[in-house]
Each structure stands twice: as structure tokens, then as C-alpha cells.
Amino acid sequence: MFTSTTAVAPSGPGNRYFDIAGLHGMRTCLGRLQADRLLDNFAEALPLYSSRLEEAAARSDLAAVARTAHALRGTAISFGCPGLSRLCESVKASCERGDVEEFRRSAKLLIHANGRAVKELQMLRALSTGAAA
Numbered sequence: 001m002f003t004s005t006t007a008v009a010p011s012g013p014g015n016r017y018f019d020i021a022g023l024h025g026m027r028t029c030l031g032r033l034q035a036d037r038l039l040d041n042f043a044e045a046l047p048l049y050s051s052r053l054e055e056a057a058a059r060s061d062l063a064a065v066a067r068t069a070h071a072l073r074g075t076a077i078s079f080g081c082p083g084l085s086r087l088c089e090s091v092k093a094s095c096e097r098g099d100v101e102e103f104r105r106s107a108k109l110l111i112h113a114n115g116r117a118v119k120e121l122q123m124l125r126a127l128s129t130g131a132a133a
Contacts, residue, residue: 016120017113017117018079018081018117018124019082020124022080023039023124026038026039026079026080039121043117043118043121046114046117046118049068049071049072049114050110050111052068053069053091053111054107057103057108060100062096063095065091065107066092066095069088069092069110070088070092072110072114073085073088073092076088076117084110084113084117087106087113088110090106091107091110
């Protein structure tokens, strides 16, 4: 069982994005196939969120970045990804403060974190099915 406990991008083998107990709970409640389908949809959506964040950041559109981070935050927490959710909250807060320098830094972290979360989810799925990661 593991969870991320900080608002920065997790790193290292003991500091993951996903809450394993939460993923197991989702599979227990929904059944493995339905839970895995939903998790696949989440993994497919992460690059779309990254594209929206990159486009809005390039325009310095803090409101659009904040909206995207807010939407991703809710989705991430629903899928047992509290570390990513906290990072989204940090991005949103920097946008709301109008801190352009911080928003650019934290948006880049969030975009990178989305990619790492997808890879971690793929690894967890492979391990749970007995496939090599």
C-alpha cells in the first residue's frame, strides 16, 4: 500500500502517484474488467489534459490553466491518484494568485507528472496481470 504525501511530483520507487489500496478497492467494487476499462480511459485522458495545459500556458492564460487543473484534480482523486491531485491544486492556486512564474513552473511539473502517472498506471496494470513491465 502506498500514497504520495507531498504536492510535488513523486519520485523513487516508494513514492508513487497511485494509491494501491484505492485501486484494489475500485476493482473490488466495480469488478476488475470495469475498473480496468475506467483506468484505461483515465490514462488516455491524461495526455489530453497535458495538451490543454501546454496550450493555455503558452498563451499565458491563467484562467484556462486553472480550469484544466481543477478538472484534472477531481478526476485524479476519483481514480486514486492523490499526488497528482495535490499537484493540480498547487497549479490552480498559483494561477489564482496571478503568480505567472510559479504557474509556469508548476504547470510544467504537472505536464511531466501526467506522463509519469500514465507510465506508472501501465506498470501497475502489467504487474496485476502478471505481464512483464
